[in-house]
Amino acid sequence: EAQVTQNPRYLITVTGKKLTVTCSQNMNHEYMSWYRQDPGLGLRQIYYSMNVEVTDKGDVPEGYKVSRKEKRNFPLILESPSPNQTSLYFCASTKTGESPYEQYFGPGTRLTVT
Amino acid sequence: KQEVTQIPAALSVPEGENLVLNCSFTDSAIYNLQWFRQDPGKGLTSLLLIQSSQREQTSGRLNASLDKSSGRSTLYIAASQPGDSATYLCAGRLARGGGNKLTFGTGTQLKVEL
Numbered sequence: 584e585a586q587v588t589q590n591p592r593y594l595i596t597v598t599g600k601k602l603t604v605t606c607s608q609n610m611n612h613e614y615m616s617w618y619r620q621d622p623g624l625g626l627r628q629i630y631y632s633m634n635v636e637v638t639d640k641g642d643v644p645e646g647y648k649v650s651r652k653e654k655r656n657f658p659l660i661l662e663s664p665s666p667n668q669t670s671l672y673f674c675a676s677t678k679t680g681e682s683p684y685e686q687y688f689g690p691g692t693r694l695t696v697t
Numbered sequence: 698k699q700e701v702t703q704i705p706a707a708l709s710v711p712e713g714e715n716l717v718l719n720c721s722f723t724d725s726a727i728y729n730l731q732w733f734r735q736d737p738g739k740g741l742t743s744l745l746l747i748q749s750s751q752r753e754q755t756s757g758r759l760n761a762s763l764d765k766s767s768g769r770s771t772l773y774i775a776a777s778q779p780g781d782s783a784t785y786l787c788a789g790r791l792a793r794g795g796g797n798k799l800t801f802g803t804g805t806q807l808k809v810e811l
Binding site for chain 2: 614616618626627628633639641673675677684685686687688689690691693
């Protein structure tokens with residue numbers, strides 16, 4: 584089954600404790616990205632990757648890091664989480680160079696930073 | 698900068714009613730527009746994708762239209778059911794620049810009552 588998976592689905596952590604949220608897709612998509620969803624603000628893009636070893640900032644990249652060492656994986660790293668990073672996070676992927684560029688989303692990771 | 702607006706923010710209708718959800722965007726140079734459904738605390742389910750060259754797409758009781766010149770898209774739900782209760786999000790991908798980033802509206806929360 585074609586899908587985007589994220590782990591963990593739920594995470595409660597404390598300020599300053601480094602964490603990684605994993606994202607993996609099995610559709611051989613080149614493009615992957617991370618979004619966060621907050622009440623009243625909708626989904627906003629954090630980082631994206633056009634392909635392996637190619638990453639760039641989205642609209643709200645502060646406090647986050649990413650890496651793309653393999654095509655299928657795109658982990659989101661919070662080196663020193665803060666309470667304002669409490670949010671619902673989504674990973675997405677799409678195939679580039681081929682219309683219609685439909686985006687597929689993972690199930691979401693709900694992060695709480697205390 | 699692309700901005701996407703969805704009105705109303707919330708809508709409550711009796712079962713069986715036909716309804717229309719609205720989405721407007723400021724930059725008419727979009728490549729495609731996707732409609733998603735999100736259940737509380739859950740991920741995003743893609744409902745329909747309309748490419749810029751299309752005027753509408755249909756899937757079952759759902760019909761989405763796109764009018765680039767007016768910067769509007771609508772999602773029509775026929776014969777609504779309680780199971781349609783969810784938040785509906787629209788998101789546009791720009792035709793130039795922005796890579797594959799989707800710009801999301803903040804959603805319309807729909808409740809279909811018995």
